[in-house]
Amino acid sequence: MAERIINKLLISIFVLSAIFVANINKASAATNATLVFDQSSVSTTVGQTVNFIARINPGTNEVGGVELYIDFDPAVLHLESITRSGNFNTTLSGPTINNTAGTGLIDAGLLTNPATYITTNADVATFVFTTLSTASNSLISFTETSNASAHGEYVVATRIDSQITIASSGIDVTAPIISNLTIPSTATTLVVPITTFNATDNVAVAGYLLTESATTPSDGASGWSVNAPSNYTFSSDGIKTLYAWAKDADGNVSESLNASITVTLADTTSPLVTTFNISSVIYETLIIPIVTFTATDIIGVTGYMVTESSFAPSAGASEWSSNAPINYTCSSAGEKTLYAWAKDAEGNISDNLSDNVTIIINNITSPMITNGIPVGKLSSKTNSVNLSVITNENAICKFSSNSNTLYDNMSATFSTTGETTHYHPINGVDDGKDYKYYVKCKNSDSNVNEGDYQISFSIEKESSSDDKKKPKRKISNSKTKLYKGETLIQRGSGFSKKADVLLYFTKANGSYYAPLKVRTSSSGKFVIYYRVNKPAGKYSWYVVDTKTGKKSKIRSYTIK
CATH class of the missing domain: 2.60.40 (Immunoglobulin-like)
Structure with a gap:
């Protein structure tokens, strides 16, 4: 289950950067941590609220996550809430409350960058109970599955339970009972008569209330009346459910009894x-x-x-x-x-009803061009490259091998253009030559760059021994078909070592997002994790090595 904590930590992070494959030096872990409540025993009366704070003593460990599973007697206690402590910044699972079985659970984690850990006594979560009946030394206990994780290992050796003794409150804790509620099945007005509304209590009914909500009202809510109401005014027409409630002098509110009605109004008046x-x-x-x-x-x-x-x-x-x-x-x-x-x-x-406005739009700014590739020296025997630039707005981009060429005189238009990512394949480049291309772009308001954006690169004369041995560029998906909410692992290998690569992903309409820049490892690899949140459909991606300018094959996956 230590792996489960780690998995939850990983999945809760939306990874948009490379995760490099490397050996992680772990601090040693020892099974000497302790789970304990802040109170070893509590004495109170029926109808009271009692808080128990679960704490972790990490011993000699660096704790990054805690799983709490507690048991209690549901006939004695009612678990109202579980709140994670501020010492942990992520809820990995839960909180989950089962007042029928008498259980509660929450998994808390600490996610920071750089990583930090719990190394001293720390609160994990607060469990808030309401006392239901008298009891002597009733246990609130950690189950054996309660544990803490330190660098992937469980480290809890001791779990210390707490107990509670509950005495009678001496006040009335029995809620009234609604015996019947009757209303007509149909109505043509929002004001509906109440045929019958009766309630009983072990002492006396002190208030009556009708609502359109199934949520139990507080005893101090507005609308309570000493006598059962003879009619009710609905907020609107339609199929309606009316809920009847009763309370006693000690503020005990009954369970509801409901009845349905269809209210149909003839409306010919315009708003x-x-x-x-x-x-x-x-x-x-x-x-x-x-x-x-x-x-x-x-x-x-x-x-x-x-x-x-x-x-x-x-x-x-x-x-x-x-x-x-x-x-x-x-x-x-x-x-x-x-x-x-x-x-x-x-x-x-x-x-x-109308009003007037004046709109004057004067856009005189030309597109901003950035991220031109390829750059620098490319390996020998490179036969083709992909010119690529990014603009800060949708634009049509062109290029020329001659500087200071007017945009309208440029004969070469990027094959993929019109949005913010633009690229074009250049074939027939030769070893030992330098290349310069000059780019200009025009936006929807016909604003064009005055100056050139230059892309410069060269091809080496001969391949180095490293290039000859360099593995073929490959990218892959962990799955080809998956559902929304699943995690997709996308990998790449055979790229330039310790270099930037650009990842291009398609949108639902088939166009591409702006590229994601990722740094490769010392072996020319990268890994990214993506929790799927796109609509159903088929999506593609490819990678461009910014050092060589070379593009990988396109890989696809389907979201069902």
Whole structure:
């Protein structure tokens, strides 16, 4: 189970950098740690809240994770919550509470970079109980599966239990019982009569309450009445469930009894847009913030919409939202009038309320070009390379072998361009030659780089002995088919040693994300771990060695 703690620590990290294969020098571990509660014994009364803090004495160890599994008597105690201590910054599992079996568990870990460990007495988690019945020396104990991990080894030797003695509180702890609740099965108004609502208590019923929520109300909640209510007003129409509650003078609240009703209202009244305001400032963006947008209806507003047209939208239009929008994206710049609309569940649409805004967008900035490759000297017998650059915005990029060439006069366009990652294969490069290419890009506002972005590299005359012995570039997936939430391990080998490589991953639409830069190991390898969170579909990836400019084969995997 020590491996389980380590696995949870690894999986909880979203790895977007290389994990190098190396030997890790572990500190020695000894089985001399102790799990103990902060209180060895407690005396209290029925109906009280009692806290027990589980602590770890690591002994001589460096503890990075603790698994707590406790047992208690569910007839005596009710476990309300388990809260991880601030000494550990990650919850690996749980908290899980089972008040039927009388168990509770939580796994806590310490994740830091660089790594730190628990080396002195430290709180792990707080267990909060409510006392249910009288008892003498009832145990709260750590099970044998409770343990701590130090560098992959279990180290707990001693588990010290606690006990609790509970005396009678001398107050009434018996909750009332709802004996019956009857309401009509249908209604045409929100105000519904209560046919019967009866409750009993071992002393006396002190309050009655009706709600539309199954959550038990507190004895101090608003709405309690001394007598059973004769009617109830629902918040809206539809299929409704009404919950009846009773309480006594000591604040004991009953279990609920519920009844259902279908409320159908005839609604022909349209909502009313009461306020709609946008700022009068001049914007340099198409996204306009909405200052206020409110509407009312005799039953309830179910949809809000903002348009640039004064014609009323249909009730079935896809642009309706259940909440008033906080901004609106205009179709273009200029003098704009925005119209606010509201609708109800019957499809009645309000008259509009409008406001004006001015949008002026002047984009005069050309794209920023970075990360040009290949660079430096490439190994001999390199027959082709991939030119690649990255821009800070979507752009169309071109290149030329002549400097100071106008963008429109450049005849070579990157074969993959239009977004932020651009690349193009260059074939027929020769040993012993220097190459220079000059890049310019243009964005959607037709802004073009004035100066050249230069990519320079050369091909060595002869292959070195290291290059001759260099293994073939390979990449692989740990799985070819997997589900969302699983971990995919992606590996590479045969790349330049201790060098940067660029990993290109496809999006759901087939285009590529900006590359992920990873550093290879001394043997030219890398490993990354990825917890899958993409939509279902087929995805691909490949790797470019920035030192040689060479590209790996494309590998694919499928998310089901």
